[in-house]
Amino acid sequence: MAVNAAQSQGAGIEQALVACAGGDKNALRRIYDQECPRMIGVAQRMLKRRALAEEAVQDSFILIWRHAGRFDPQRGSGLTWIYAILRNRALSILRDERRMETDESPIAVEAASDEDDPETVMAKLSDAKALRGCLETLPAPRRGMVLLAFVQGLSHGEIAGKLGMPLGTVKSWIRRSLIALRECLG
Amino acid sequence: MTQEPDREIVAGEYVLGLLDGAEKEALERRMAGDAKLDAAVARWQARLAPIDATARPIEPSAGLWQRIEGGLDQAAARSPAVASHPALRVRLSQWWDSLWLWRGTALAGIAATLLLAFGLVAALDRARRQPVMVAVLLTETNVAAAVVNTFADGRVELLPLQDIAVPQGRALEIWTLWDRAAGPRSVGLIDRARAVPLRLDNLPLGADQLFEITVEPAAGSPTGRPTGPIVAKGLTARRL
Numbered sequence: 128m129a130v131n132a133a134q135s136q137g138a139g140i141e142q143a144l145v146a147c148a149g150g151d152k153n154a155l156r157r158i159y160d161q162e163c164p165r166m167i168g169v170a171q172r173m174l175k176r177r178a179l180a181e182e183a184v185q186d187s188f189i190l191i192w193r194h195a196g197r198f199d200p201q202r203g204s205g206l207t208w209i210y211a212i213l214r215n216r217a218l219s220i221l222r223d224e225r226r227m228e229t230d231e232s233p234i235a236v237e238a239a240s241d242e243d244d245p246e247t248v249m250a251k252l253s254d255a256k257a258l259r260g261c262l263e264t265l266p267a268p269r270r271g272m273v274l275l276a277f278v279q280g281l282s283h284g285e286i287a288g289k290l291g292m293p294l295g296t297v298k299s300w301i302r303r304s305l306i307a308l309r310e311c312l313g
Numbered sequence: 314m315t316q317e318p319d320r321e322i323v324a325g326e327y328v329l330g331l332l333d334g335a336e337k338e339a340l341e342r343r344m345a346g347d348a349k350l351d352a353a354v355a356r357w358q359a360r361l362a363p364i365d366a367t368a369r370p371i372e373p374s375a376g377l378w379q380r381i382e383g384g385l386d387q388a389a390a391r392s393p394a395v396a397s398h399p400a401l402r403v404r405l406s407q408w409w410d411s412l413w414l415w416r417g418t419a420l421a422g423i424a425a426t427l428l429l430a431f432g433l434v435a436a437l438d439r440a441r442r443q444p445v446m447v448a449v450l451l452t453e454t455n456v457a458a459a460v461v462n463t464f465a466d467g468r469v470e471l472l473p474l475q476d477i478a479v480p481q482g483r484a485l486e487i488w489t490l491w492d493r494a495a496g497p498r499s500v501g502l503i504d505r506a507r508a509v510p511l512r513l514d515n516l517p518l519g520a521d522q523l524f525e526i527t528v529e530p531a532a533g534s535p536t537g538r539p540t541g542p543i544v545a546k547g548l549t550a551r552r553l
Binding site: 152155156159163164165167168169171172177180181182184185186188189190192193202203204206207210211214216218219222242248251252253256258259273274276277278280282283301302305306308309312 | 321325328329351358367371378380381382385496535
């Protein structure tokens with residue numbers, strides 16, 4: 128049931144993207160109604176501040192509108208395409224634009240919510256997903272590094288600092304985790 | 314030629330957000346011409362997508378949709394397609410054949426010459442004046458890359474102090490930020506490092522105001538905010 132619902136929502140997104148490419152603003156609004164709250168949630172995990180998370184989502188919808196014609200269903204699903212744009216935008220804000228903030232501390236020093244902790248995210252991953260099973264085959268610290276990067280947008284250096292480990296170790300552990308995940312997920 | 318395992322790993326690191334600014338840009342350029350790399354990135358995006366589904370939904374604040382809709386119209390206004398409109402082309406060719414047009418142009422030319430002569434005298438006078446405020450824009454390694462001068466008559470100019478590498482198909486966009494809440498505003502776009510007047514129009518201008526240069530697509534940032542890496546930045550300071 129849940130899988131069917133998710134699939135039909137996904138198909139709706141793809142149709143809406145085609146309509147956006149044809150200049151239909153109502154189609155963009157449909158994507159907004161369906162995905163905006165989750166998108167703010169994803170951006171908030173990376174940017175920590177609500178205002179910045181909404182800024183990332185606002186920019187993403189403008190980019191989705193402008194580039195909808197470039198969406199290629201052969202390459203992946205519409206939802207994945209939209210979230211790739213959002214993640215890219217959030218990372219840019221995280222890595223570049225925080226330097227525009229002359230009077231505020233860097234975002235990375237702000238504490239993440241416990242909800243965004245790697246093991247909490249693991250618990251929320253659907254049992255039905257192969258990804259969960261494959262992440263479980265990794266030792267917890269290695270799994271944690273992958274999730275800190277993807278969920279919170281931390282850099283190699285920030286992960287090393289947070290875990291008190293040498294940068295080189297973090298880099299090679301993440302590489303090995305990627306190799307293991309790829310073999311497990313196919 | 315990238316080996317299979319390397320390609321998979323770098324694609325995974327990219328999707329995890331672990332590549333730094335230069336590595337990320339280089340990979341995005343490679344993806345455009347390397348279908349295998351692009352497919353590897355797409356596979357990682359699909360593999361990790363379930364993690365995004367674990368994010369707690371947060372209701373958008375009132376007005377977010379209106380701000381997005383406002384941005385859509387701005388985006389449309391940036392790419393006017395009037396030049397290719399056939400009816401317009403016909404009208405343009407009628408103008409071209411009009412005698413009145415050429416008489417008018419000749420008179421306007423004389424008037425413009427006179428205005429330019431007066432303007433030149435005024436400009437020379439202005440050029441002698443000193444800037445009121447100066448911002449030195451430093452790179453990440455604290456090298457002075459450009460200065461922004463502001464003048465009493467409201468003119469603001471950017472003068473580069475060194476060449477800045479601009480990738481193919483990219484441009485340098487100049488931004489100012491006077492209030493975090495209002496966000497950065499674009500005040501100029503140049504294809505390469507060169508002196509340029511900045512359009513501040515009615516934007517506020519004061520001491521300790523941030524100016525910065527970022528690398529953006531050739532037509533300027535698609536979102537109206539900086540999206541590319543920062544080349545240099547600095548704060549305005551008053552001259553003694």
